[in-house]
Amino acid sequence: MTNKDDLVAGRYRLVGRIGRGAMGVVWRAHDERLDRTVAVKLLSFDAALGGTDGEQTDTRVMREARLAARLQHPNAIQVHDVVEHEGRPCLVMEYLPSESLSAVLNDRGALPADEVARIGAQIAGALAAAHEVGIVHRDIKPDNVLIAPDGTAKITDFGISRAVGDATMTSNGIIAGTPAFLAPEVAGGGKAGFPSDVYSLGSTLYAATEGIPPFGLDENPIALLRRVSTGEIVPPRQSGTLTPMLLWLLRADPSERPSMRQAEDHLANGKPPPEFQPRTATMALPPPKPRRRGILFAAAAVLLVVLGLVVGLAINRGDSPQQPQAGPALPLTTTTSSRAPSTCEADYQITNSWPDGYEALVTVRATKPLNGWTVSWTLPGGQRINNLWNGTLSQDGTAVQVAPAQWNTAVRTSTSFGFIAGTNGPNPVKPDVVCQAR
Structure with a gap:
């Protein structure tokens, strides 16, 4: 039991509670070594994980919190330290006198x-x-956006959702994360990544202007997850000039969303999103009725094509007296017309990179509806895949194959998956990928 005036890690004196959530209790504390005010988050996972994975969870929390401590940005709550108290991991963070965006709303x-x-x-x-x-933040929502009195906004809780578990749902049926603000691919069972962070930001801003998340609210989290996984949001009604931007952030297809840097640029400068051009029409409209003159021209064109084919075949068989037959007949063209066109294509793009890693997005496109697909490639030397979302990874040495997640097995026009990879240096090599329909 933690109380006021307790000393955490021999230096952080607890002063008073700031708030409590599913992840634990946040205290305002005094750092007696550096004489400053800090926030101490005492993480509790019994409620979230049923007490079944404590030691492994603590290890993940420490790893992810140390990773988050690398981030230095004026709009991110800085993680100062990661310590233990009464056998529990604690985050020592920057203290910001503020209200959460949820409280403001x-x-x-x-x-x-x-x-x-x-x-x-x-x-x-x-x-x-x-x-x-x-x-990857993984849990962007109004509760994790802090607003200071001067209007400064800061995001907190980097990496904590990931530390709890990569799955949307734990083995005990408890959801890790907030269903109302998840991206559809994550709600459908896929892993979170940079595109899902973009979607969750859109959901958070939608809730701020509309007063309710884009998929509404439901006391049944399973029902809400199913609704989110469809990607069919309630259109904004009172977001005004922000509406086009929200719709861009909330694209159901991760490949159609902006990068987070693009989102910052457009939001900061009031720039409208680029005009969206869908790859295929969502509804096939009947062609306009041709005019009578058009019909006559079309019939004449067809007649000429038929006559040309007849003459061409006759010449090819050597039936024309003006063309002596010299050896076997040649094909009309040198293309491999007998080969059926591929129904599955994959486009591999490196969308972000840093000194020891990069993010890749692979878009799978179908020329006709698919009931399944796989994308395979040879992993360049020194590269390793650390985190993949929207698909299932199998690897044998450098041979990599990605199969769909449950939600994107069937593809009408396109889908995508992405991953984070590590490298031994900058300038990652882009491999050749092969898509196969199943």
């Missing part, structure tokens, strides 16, 4: 679009910096 209701854009630009800037060093 409870007090004021929905916020004006221009104010939300300013908040969004600050948070996007911090998240872009995190992405550039390979950190």
Whole structure:
């Protein structure tokens, strides 16, 4: 039991509670060694994991918190230290006198679009910096956005959702993360990545202007997860000039969302998103009826094509008296017309890189609906895949194969998966990928 005036790690004196959530209790504390005020988050995982994975969870928390401590940005709460207290991991963080965005919304209701854009630009800037060093937040929501009295916004709790577990749901059926703000691919069972952070930011800003998350609220988290996994949001009704930006951030297809740096640029400068051009129409419209003159021209063209084919075949068989037959007949063209066109194509793009790693996005496109697919390639020397989302990875040495996740097995036009890879140096090599329909 932790109480006021307890001393954590021999230097952090607890002064008073700031808040409590599913991850644990946050205290305002005094760092007696450096004589400064800090926030101490005493993490508790019994409620989240049922007490079944404590030692492994503690190890992950320490690793992820140390990773988060690498991030230095004016709009990210800085992690100062990672310590233990009564056998529990604790995060020692920058103390910011503030309210969470969730509390602000409870007090004021929905916020004006221009104010939300300013908040969004600050948070996007911090998240872009995190992405550039390979950190995925995984739990962006109004509770994790802090607003200071002067309007400064800061994002907190980097890496904690990932430390709890990579799956959306634990073995005990407890959801790790907040369903209302998850990306569809994560709600459907895929792993979180940079694109899902972008979506969660969009959900957070949507809730700030609309007063409710894009998929509504439901006391049944399973029902809410299913609704989120469809990607079919309730269209914004009162977001005003911010509406196009929200719709860009909330694209169901991860490959159609902006990068976090693009999101920061557009939110900060009031730039509209680029005009979206869907790859295929969502509805096939009947062609317009041709005019009578068009019909006559079309019939004449068909007749000429047929006559040309007849003459060409006759010449090819040597039936024409003007063309002597000299050896076997040649094909009309030198292309391999007998080979069926591929129904599955993959486009591999390196979307972000840093000195010892990079992020890649692979888009799978179908020329006709697929009931399954696999993408394979040879991993360049020195590279290793650390985290993959929206797919299932299998690897034998340097031979890599990715199969779909459950939610994107069937593909009508396109889907995508992404991953973070480590390298032994800068300038990662882009491999050749092969897509096969199943």
